[in-house]
Amino acid sequence: MxxxxxxxxxxxxxxxxxxxxxxxxxxxxxxxxxxxxxxxxxxxxxxxxxxxxxxxxxxxxxxxxxxxxxxFIPGDVALPPFPRWVMTETALRSVGGVLRRLHEASAAVAVDTGVEWPRDLADPEGGTMLCHNDVCPDNVVFRDGRAAALIDFDLAAPGRPLWDVAMTARYWIPMLDPASAAALYPAGLDAPARLRILADSYGLSPQQRAELPGVIEQATASCRAFVADRVADGDPTYTRVLAERGGWQRWDRIQEWLAAHCELFTAALLK
Structure with missing residues (x-):
């Protein structure tokens, strides 16, 4: 939407x-x-x-x-390739703030356990709070350069708050190797610094900061499996996008890049 x-x-x-x-x-x-x-x-x-x-x-x-x-929520929603205005530090801080507000309210709302929530991008460890799971730029409404609302909760499912932060980081830092990021994002984004900004604006604890890089790797693996399932089912959209964006080699490159920079990200988060 x-x-x-x-x-x-x-x-x-x-x-x-x-x-x-x-x-x-x-x-x-x-x-x-x-x-x-x-x-x-x-x-x-x-x-x-x-x-x-x-x-x-x-x-x-x-x-x-x-x-x-x-x-209808009036405002601006960025579509790929993402413009520079949606990748400013101000925009990033506002996304972290809105996500924290969502989680604070969601923590007070009991999850309906009788519902078969989608498992596509859900936290494999589960949880007692409903997570959005898809806070990408396409699903955030902005006003005056700041996040005003979240839309498209179709993939919402129970999980840990940190899982939702990790999923959000994948899109907003972005947690991609430079070649993959260049296809969709403005040049010159400092991934370690932006990850720290997101953690600060959300208010992650020291323990959560230490865990975040590993959870991002886990979330990336889940996203890869999500795409693989759709391609295996013959979904034409995901099959086309996979081919256009470099195929499975791109996913290999992303996962290798994340593993190689895990200590750098952890240091940035904990400094």
Whole structure:
């Protein structure tokens, strides 16, 4: 559910991979394909608002043909290749702050254990708090250069807060080798320094900082498996993107780069 800038009446919202071309703004509402967990997510959104978190869409309802209606959140959403304005230190700090606010509210909301939450990008260790799991630039609404809201909770599932931070770091630092980063991100981003900024803005404890590089490696492996499953199923979108971005050699390169720089990242986080 993404758009660049404020959409007009009855306009298709651009962006995303799974729901590309199927998300529309109609007045003050967004209509999009409903995830199978939509009813539980809608209840979660309302509970989050009751606990003071207003940086997510408000659910309006479900249609008979399997779509959901949510309030439209005005602002700017960056689409790849990502512009420099969304990669500023101010933007990064604001993302860490919004994620911390989400987790503080989510910690007070019981997870519905009767729901079959998606396991695609979920924390393999599980958890008692619902994590977003996909806080990429495409899923953050900005105003005046600062994160104002999170959208597209389709992959939300129970997990550890640190898992959500690791997933977020993958996209916002980014935790990619230089060749992979150059394809989607502005040049000159200092990964160790940005990782420290994210940890500071979120408020990670010393123990969490020490664990974060390892959890990022674990999250990267999960993302690779996510892509592999879709390619094995013949998904044309993921098959095309895999080929366009360097195939499995790119994933090998990313994982090798993360392992080789683990001590550097840990030092930056703990200094």
């Amino acid at each position: 993404t758009a660049e800038g404020e959409a007009t009446e009855d306009e298709a919202l651009v962006g995303g991979m799974v729901n590309a071309g199927a998300v529309f703004r109609r007045g003050s509402l967004v209509e999009r394909p409903a995830p199978r967990t939509a009813r539980a997510l809608h209840a979660h959104f309302l509970a989050l608002k009751a606990h003071g978190f207003d940086a997510a869409p408000t659910p309006v309802g479900l249609t008979a043909d399997g779509r959901e209606r949510l309030t």
